[in-house]
Amino acid sequence: MAVRPPILRPGDTIGVVTLGSPLAEQTIDAGIVTLQNMGFKVVVGRHAYDSTGFLAGSDRERAEDLMNMFRNPNVRMIMPTRGGVGVAGILPYLDFAVIAHNPKILSGYSDVTVLLNALYQYADLIGFQSLMLLNFNNRTPAYDYNQFFTATSTVTSPRVIENPPGMPLTSLVPGNVTGPLVGGNLTSFTDVLGTPYDIPTRGRILVLEETHEPINKVYRMLNRLKLAGKLNDCLGIVMGECTNCPSAYGVTYREVIRDVLVPIGKPLMTGLATAHGRFKAAVPIGARVNLNTFQNTLTVLEPTVSLG
Secondary structure (H helix, E strand, O other): OOEOOEOOOOOOEEEEEOOOOOOOHHHHHHHHHHHHHOOOEEEEOOOOOOOEOOEOOOHHHHHHHHHHHHHOOOEEEEEEOOOOOOHHHHHHHOOHHHHHHOOOEEEEOOOHHHHHHHHHHHHOEOEEEOOOHHHOOOOOOHHHHHHHHHHHHOOOOOEEOOOOOOOOOEEEEOOEEEEEEEEEEHHHHHHOOOOOOOOOOOOOEEEEEEEOOOHHHHHHHHHHHHHOOHHHHOOEEEEEEEEOOOOEOOEOHHHHHHHHHHHHOOOEEEEEOOOOOOOOOOEEEOOEEEEEOOOOEEEEOOOOOEOO
16 A cells, blocks of 8 residues: 555645746746645745746756755645656656655646656655646636545545536446556656656556647557557556647547557546646545446545545
């Protein structure tokens, strides 16, 4: 069983870091104000506002900010400002032994999911494909906040991850499987294939989503996962949205799923509200879940935070 980070409570301190691409100063400041108005204290990483081209400081500097948050006993949760290019670059500079001895909530999506999977793989720590600082504003749906705080601020168990009304889940291959949940952003997942941070899928349930990629590239990445054995190894597959992904040569995202994933024969559910979409389910990477495509449900079987 993976390690559950301590629960997030009102008045706790949240550490803000930028781990990939830079974010505009005014957007960071607005997110911090929103957190403070919710009753949280905020500490900001030294390089959170840095901007050096398409990165927010060097790989080592961004990793240093993250490690400082893990070492800070006052920080209860770590919140990246955004994802973007570059999160994988910090992985060689992380001390996973220190992280394992100082478990904290870490939430994010897009490239941040590479980090979430590395935390599970090397520190046995549950993380959350959920909100980042840029999502803390008055445009974020109540569904997203409810998902985020249910996952990080309650020990509710079991918890069925449900889509908002009007977004039906669809099961394409029947089955009922249970195991740890891994995955996240499709591009980020394929980027680390063959590296020390390659995400193992054997005996695990795989969740994937994507944004702003043409469907022929989505096909290419899914086929690469298939050739690497990742899809045959996993117990089941949950496909999230492909947000703003244009069809290619008349082929749609739904058709690529049908042609590439259905023949594999693993329990398969599609349409989960995830990450880059307007609605964002809180998906706990490393937690034990049940995927039941007979009943069209994805259920988190354990609390994802501890009362410690």
